[in-house]
Amino acid sequence: MPLWGEVLVGLAVLVGLVGVVVQVLPGALLVGGAVLVWGLLERGAVGWTVAALAVLLTAAGQLVKYLLAGRYLKRGGVPTAAMVWGGLLGIVGFFVIPVVGVFIGFPLGVYLAERVRLEQHDGAWRSTVLSLKATGLTIVIELLAALLVTVAWIAGLLLTRG
Template identity: 40%
Template sequence: MEAWQLVLVGMVMLLGLCGVLVPGVPGTWLVWSGVAWWSLHERTTLAWWVLVGATALLLVDQTVVWLLGPRRLRGVGITPRMALFAGAGALVGFVLLPVVGAVLGFVGGVYGSERLRLGGHGEAMLSTRTVMRAAGTSILVELLGCLLVAGVWVGAVIRG
C-alpha cells in the first residue's frame, strides 16, 4: 500500500475516533472500515490477523457498550422526553456549529429537559452531571476499544 493510501486510512480511523465522541456518528464502524480497507489492500497474514482481531475486539466492545449503557442510564432516570430533548439539541447544535455543536446541543437538551422537570437551575445541573457521567462511561468504553484497534493497526503498519 502506498503512503498516500496509508494516510487516507489513518484519516478514516482518526475520523472514527473523533466520531466516537460525537452523538450519531458511527465511529466504531469507521475505525473498523479503515482496518478492513487496509487489510484488503495488504493481503498479508499480519493484515488478516489484524482484521480478525479488530473485528473480535470491536464486537466485544459493542456488546459491553450495549449491556452497560441501558443499565447505567436506567439508574439515573433517563426519560423518553429527555432523550427527545437531547436528540433535538444535538441536531440543532450540529447545524449551528458542526461537530462540536452536537455535543453542546446534547448537553443543553438534557439540561433543558431537567430544568423543565425539576424547576430549578441547581437541581437541573446536578441531574445533568449525573446523566453525562452515566453516558460518558459507555463512550469511554467504546473509545478504548477503538484506540486499541488503532494502536494495533499503527504497530502493524510500522512492522509491515
C-alpha cells in the first residue's frame, strides 16, 4: 500500500479512537474497518493476519461490552425498558441540542422511565447512575478493543515496512 493510503488508514484509526471516547461515531467499527481494509489491500501473511485480528478483536469488543453492561444493569435492577427510553431521549436530544443533547437526553430518559416505574426519586436516581456507569464500562471496553486493533495494525506496518 502506498504511503498516502497508510496515512488515510491512520487518520481513520485516529478518528475512530476519538469516536470511541466521544461516542458520536461508531469508533471501534471505524478503527476495525480501516485496519481490515489495510490488511486486505496489503495482502500477504501479515496483511491477512492483521485483517483477521481486526475483525476478531472488534467483534469481541462489541460482544463483551454488551454482555458485561447488560449483566451490570441486570444486577443493579435496571430494566431494559429504562435503557430503551434513555436511548430514545438521547437520540431526540442529539437533534434538539446537536452533539451534546445525547448526553442530556440519555440520563434524562432513564431517570424519567424509572421515576414513573418506581414512583420515587431515590430509586430512579440510583438506576440513572448505574446506567451511566454501565455506559462508561462499555466505552472502556470498546476503547481497549480499538487500541488492540491499532497495536496490531502498527505491528503489521512495522513488519511490512521493516
